[in-house]
Amino acid sequence: MSTPPSAYAFPGLLLLLLGGAVIVSAENNKDCHPSDKAALLVVKSAFGNQSHFASWTPSTPCCERHDATCNDAGRVISLLFFVDFTLTGTIPNAMSGLVELLVLNLYYLPAISGHIPKGIAKLSKLTSLGISLTSVSGPxxxxxxxxxKLGVIDPMDRGRLDISGNLPSLGADELDPEPAMVM
Structure with a gap:
């Protein structure tokens, strides 16, 4: 008795489908760019709560880290930290290593303090910066x-931060009066 040709086709089709799934999975699971990885590990260390950053290990791809979003190339394009009383410390200057960052939002993190670091100026692609309800202070x-490219500064803790300084590329209409939740 001979085996029908369809019996050979099924395992071949299954291998083809599984092979394609592995390729797609590998593309979506890109490892971190070295500068993104280094910057994220400094952020983890600077913000003090290791349980919050449990997924931020050296071996975890950037795109799988809680609070981080990546583009198709696997580069970090947003960091969104919302409502966490356990994050402490200051905004690290090392965020400057996230050169593809478009959005940085620190919202309701009362134990984050200090000043806005100069390294933020190296984030030339940044379109939105939110520092609200933190203990960050100063001008x-x-x-x-x-x-x-920075179009929105939201709203920069008007009670603690002096927004009367000279921001040549931003008009008063670009300083949001209300917090904008970026989702």
Whole structure:
């Protein structure tokens, strides 16, 4: 008795489908760019709560890390930290290593303090910066005016941060009066 040709086709088709799934999975699971990886590990260390950053290990791809979003090339394009009383420390200057970052939002993190670091000025692609309900204080640095793609500063803790400084590329209408939740 001979085996019908369809019996040979099924395992071949199954291998083809599984092979395709592995390729797609590998593309979506890109490892971190070295500068993104280094910057994220410094952020993890600077913000102090290791349980919050449990998924932020050196071996975890950037795109699988809680609070981080990546583009198709696997580069970190947004960091969104919302409502966490356990995050402490200051905004690390090393965020400057996230050169593809478009959105940085620190919202309702009362134990994050200090000033806006100069490294933020190196984020030339940044379009939205939110620092709200934190303990970050001082003048909004004039170097933010050099970020030509920055369209929204939201709302920069008006009670603690002095927004009266010179921000040449931002008009008063671009300082949001209400917090904008980026989802």
């Amino acid at each position: 909004v640095p004039s170097f933010l005016g050099a970020l030509t």
